[in-house]
Amino acid sequence: MEKKTKISVRNLNLYYGQNHALKDVSMDIREKCVTAFIGPSGCGKSTFLRTLNRMNDLVENVRITGEVKLDNEDIYGENVDTTVLRKKIGDHATNIAEWVIFALDDKKVTAGEK
Numbered sequence: 001m002e003k004k005t006k007i008s009v010r011n012l013n014l015y016y017g018q019n020h021a022l023k024d025v026s027m028d029i030r031e032k033c034v035t036a037f038i039g040p041s042g043c044g045k046s047t048f049l050r051t052l053n054r055m056n057d058l059v060e061n062v063r064i065t066g067e068v069k070l071d072n073e074d075i076y077g078e079n080v081d082t083t084v085l086r087k088k089i090g091d092h093a094t095n096i097a098e099w100v101i102f103a104l105d106d107k108k109v110t111a112g113e114k
Helices: 045-052 082-107
Strands: 005-016 019-030 062-070
Touching (some): 045 062
Antiparallel strands (some): 005 019, 005 062
C-alpha cells in the first residue's frame, strides 16, 4: 500500500540576497514515514526545514521560488496563517523527537554507545 504524500516540494529555490542556498529541490515526504536529512554542515538541511514552517519569512533578504504543499495546500499561498502552519509542522517534529527519545530511553542507550 502506497503512503499518501504529506509534503510535496517542487523546484524550490531559496536565496539569501545573492547567495543561492537551495537549488531546484523537488521531493515528496510521505505520511507516517520517517524522512532523514543527512549531510555536512552548511549544505542546507536546516534552511530546507525552515522553508517547511516558513521561518525563513523572518530572515531579511530571503527570496523563495517554487512550490511547497502540505496536505496538497500551498503553504506559501496568500491566505496561509503561519501560526497554524507552524503548529502543524511543529507537532510532527515534536512527535518524532519524542519517539526517538522514548526509543533511546527504552533501550537504555547512552551517548557515545554504538
